[in-house]
Amino acid sequence: MEKVYYFTGAGHSRATAEYIAQRLGRTAEDITVGKREADADAVTVAVFPVYCESIPETVVQFLKTVKTGFAAIVAVYGGIRPGNALFEAQGILTRPLCAAIALPTGHSFLKEENGFDREALLPFIEKIKEPAPVAVPPMRRSFYADVLPEWRSRVGVKIMKSGECSGCGVCEENCPVGTMEKGVPGDGCIRCLRCVTECPEGALDFECRPFLKRFLERKKKSETFLFI
Numbered sequence: 001m002e003k004v005y006y007f008t009g010a011g012h013s014r015a016t017a018e019y020i021a022q023r024l025g026r027t028a029e030d031i032t033v034g035k036r037e038a039d040a041d042a043v044t045v046a047v048f049p050v051y052c053e054s055i056p057e058t059v060v061q062f063l064k065t066v067k068t069g070f071a072a073i074v075a076v077y078g079g080i081r082p083g084n085a086l087f088e089a090q091g092i093l094t095r096p097l098c099a100a101i102a103l104p105t106g107h108s109f110l111k112e113e114n115g116f117d118r119e120a121l122l123p124f125i126e127k128i129k130e131p132a133p134v135a136v137p138p139m140r141r142s143f144y145a146d147v148l149p150e151w152r153s154r155v156g157v158k159i160m161k162s163g164e165c166s167g168c169g170v171c172e173e174n175c176p177v178g179t180m181e182k183g184v185p186g187d188g189c190i191r192c193l194r195c196v197t198e199c200p201e202g203a204l205d206f207e208c209r210p211f212l213k214r215f216l217e218r219k220k221k222s223e224t225f226l227f228i
């Protein structure tokens with residue numbers, strides 16, 4: 001059987017995972033809820049965002065728990081660069097890949113809608129149904145991808161709390177790095193924006209600094225990279 005998992009900050013990976021799961025007749029599971037491990041399955045599908053041309057740490061830990069069958073991975077990216085996320089994921093996994101795709105979506109920091117290409121996912125989904133090993137080649141990362149990635153996000157994006165916050169704790173429960181406290185992100189915040197997305201009161205918002213906004217708006221890629 002196939003099982004579909006996702007990690008999401010702003011919701012793009014969830015929407016993509018739910019589409020894949022629906023095509024497979026399954027439901028998609030959030031890897032930050034419950035036991036955070038993959039079950040024993042024929043194909044484990046993992047959908048996650050590209051962060052700073054790499055893989056969020058939460059996803060790294062999850063990929064290590066895939067112990068059976070094949071893995072199939074979807075790295076959604078915000079139209080800048082997917083970097084080497086797929087190749088890195090392949091190196092972390094102890095199981096063979098049967099399919100991998102880097103798929104452009106909206107960018108979290110630009111508050112863009114998730115307009116992913118459903119057609120582009122169809123061959124990926126077909127390969128999951130009849131899995132056979134595939135190898136992902138290394139892909140190019142930009143020279144500054146490793147330059148203080150979390151610091152760059154912290155400087156470029158400010159998370160703000162409004163007076164509407166009732167202190168319900170949903171942001172703390174949802175923070176994948178456990179840094180959120182009463183609506184205020186702490187030092188280890190990775191700016192995934194999950195707290196903003198999940199706040200039931202809409203009491204959290206964020207501001208993308210003009211220099212980062214300008215950079216992101218000059219989009220470079222809307223290319224799909226598929227390996228099947």
Ligand SMILES: Cc1cc2nc3c(=O)[nH]c(=O)nc-3n(C[C@H](O)[C@H](O)[C@H](O)COP(=O)(O)O)c2cc1C
Pocket residue numbers: 007008009010011012013014048049050051052053054076077078079080081082083105106107108109153190191192193
């Ligand atoms: C901290 C952070 C870093 C990001 N780095 C990149 C990047 O290097 N390249 C890119 O194309 N998009 C980048 N993005 C955009 C996301 O990959 C993209 O918007 C993705 O769809 C977000 O998925 P999500 O909504 O499931 O969190 C980044 C987003 C965040 C929050």
